[in-house]
Structures are given as structure tokens and as C-alpha cells.
Amino acid sequence: MIAGLLVLTPLLGWAGSLGFAPAVALAGLLTVSSLRVRTEDRALLLALFTALVWACASVFWSPWRPGDLEEQTGLKLVFMLALYGCAVSAARAVPEVRLPGLIKGLVAATLILALILLLEAATAAAGYQILLGLIGQTVRPDYAIKNVAQGLYVLTLLAPMAIAAVSGRARWVLGLGLGAGIIGPALVFGYDAPLLALACALLAAGLVWFFSFMGPRLLAGLSAGGFLLAPVLVNGAFTLGLDERLSPFLSESWLQRLGYWSKAVEWIWARPLPGWGLDASRAFGPGIQLHPHNAPLQVWMELGLIGAVAAAIVWASIFSGLSRPVRTPAAAAAAAAATAYLVFGAVSFGVWQEWWLALGALTALACILVLRARPIDLSGRSV
DSSP: OHHHHHHHHHHHHHHOGGGHHHHHHHHHHHTGGGOOOOGGGHHHHHHHHHHHHHHHHHGGGOSOOOSSGGGOHHHHHHHHHHHHHHHHHHHHHSOGGGHHHHHHHHHHHHHHHHHHHHHHHHTTSHHHHHHHHHTTOOOOHHHHHHHHHHHHHHHHHHHHHHHHTBOTHHHHHHHHHHHHHHHHHHHHHTOOHHHHHHHHHHHHHHHHHHSTTHHHHHHHHHHHHHHHTHHHHHHHHHHTTHHHHHGGGSOHHHHHHHHHHHHHHHHHHHSTTTOSOTTGGGGSTTTSSSSOSOHHHHHHHHHHHHHHHHHHHHHHHHHHTTOOSSOOHHHHHHHHHHHHHHHHHHHTOOTTOHHHHHHHHHHHHHHHHHHHSOOBOTTOOBO
């Protein structure tokens, strides 16, 4: 099942990111027998379970009323936590003898996706438009670019693990190739988030590489503090007038985000403890469209202090679990991938989007594989 996910990754990253949700869910369903709970995972799982229970309970006071089963976010979260969790756990059950093959699959998947994105950037997403034409659909060129650009998020999350999975000169060559696959299309398509996430990921990787024991713990504190203090930090930035100073240099999409964040902070202060309820941000238009485009603010706004504390514990557990007595490329790469996911969540996506959570599970799965395996050379021999 893991090999199948890796095979599908370039296709889904290019032509249908929404497909990550059913793909990862199916993998979790078919690997449920491999689920194991380790002692060191208990704090993270307790925080996730607490957040899930609180989110489901908050449905009763949320102003948002789902129209059909598809919009029942609380119900979907129950299945997502179970199935995505099983898929991640399956990576720990893979026999060591199978790890090199899966690692090569991960490297191949990222390389193929990088090549596809470079070709699409050079042709204004012509390949995607041709693909839709073959199945009898049409799409505007700007929408085609928007859909193809989703692959940049996939590649940015998986690239650090692919780079850490190989050794020697191949690591540098692969790093340059995948870096070009991110930077080139991001510049051509006009997407800032992948470039911002890549820069932050490199800083996180460097911190963990040079300070293998304390670096992850520092990132744990920063991520937890970011969730707990998000409304204070954003409100302070607006109070200091940073938004007005930066607005002449920002694009329309960034200005919209600033507006969403300002409104979100106002509503957070109105109900800081219980929050407004799951999916409440959908009901606060036109000030906010769908969600605030900031994960910490959305968690605060919808789940209040309890949700923010749970999220802080989750991310603190993830980063602190990467602390090592000696430096390892895999730990540095995992910190980079986790940081990129945080950055994307802080500027782009809604917290509860199925495909986004599935992509997070796939990233965690890849991190576990690389953390367990030894780097391989181009021939696949362990070193």
C-alpha cells in the first residue's frame, strides 16, 4: 500500500491533489492491522483525541450548519484521524529489508513530480489542459495553472526526505534538481508560499543539523508558542502598523489574507475560551471567505483555547521527537518537512481540508521511512 501511494504521488500532485484524501484513507483502511501505539506517541495522540472530541462537541454552538453529509466536518475528522493514523503507523511496520525499495520509490516520485512541474511551467500548464481534453473536459488557462501549482506544495513537503534518503554526491545533485523543480515553477506561476516554505525549511534543517539535540526542542517551543500566541502576535503586528507599511509591496492575495487575519483576531477576542465552533469561519463572510488562511488563527477562532493548547502539544511532540544526540540528515530533513507544512498552513489552506490533512499524513509516512532507513547510493546499495 505504501508503494502504491508513492507511485500515485506524482500523478495526484500534478493532476488531482484532492485525490490524496481517498488514496491515503484507503491505504490506512487496508493496513489497519499494523496499527501500534508507542509510549512516546501517547502525548501526541492524547492531544489529537482531545482536539477531536472538542471539535465534535463544538458543532453544537457553531453558527455554521452543514447542508449535507459531505459538509459534516466533525464526522469526517473521526474517520480521517483513524485512517490517516493507520497509514502513518504502517510505515513503522515495513520490514527493514523492504525499506530501500520504498526509499527509491520516494526519490523517483519526487523527481518525476519535479520534472512534470518544470515542463508545465515551460508550457503554461499545457499538459494538464491536454489531459482534461482527453477526458472531455475543458479548463481556463489560469485555472489550469492554479491546479497544477498545487503540486508545488506536494514537492516542497516531500523533497527534504527524498534528499536525505540518498548519500554522497547524489544528494547534492538531487537537491539541486528538486530545488529547481520548486523554485522555477513557483516563480513562473507567481506562487510565493512555496518559496517562503522552502526558505523556512532550509533554516529549520540547518538548525537541527548543527544543533541536533537542542535544535528540535527550540523548534518545538517556537511552533507551540506560535499556536498559543497567534492572536497576540497578529494583533500586535496590526497595532504597530506593519500591515500599512507592507501593503504597498504586497499582492492582492496577500492583502486579502491580512484582511482575513484582522477579522479573525477580532472574533477570537470575542470568544477566546470556547471558540465559535467547528467550521464557524465559514459563517463569517464577507470578512472571511471559507477560512482565515492561517491555521493557528483558525484553530483559535473555531476551537478556542482548548484547541490551541492541543495543537501546540501536537507540534511540540512532533519536533521534540526529532531530537538526537548526534546529527543525522533524516532528522534535519524531517524538521524541514514539518516546518514547510506549518508555513503552508499559516498562509494558504484550511485546517480541516481532507486532502491537506492526507498530504500531512503522507509526509509523516515518508519521514518515518527515511528516519528508519539508511541512505542509499544510486545503485540502491545501503551505505
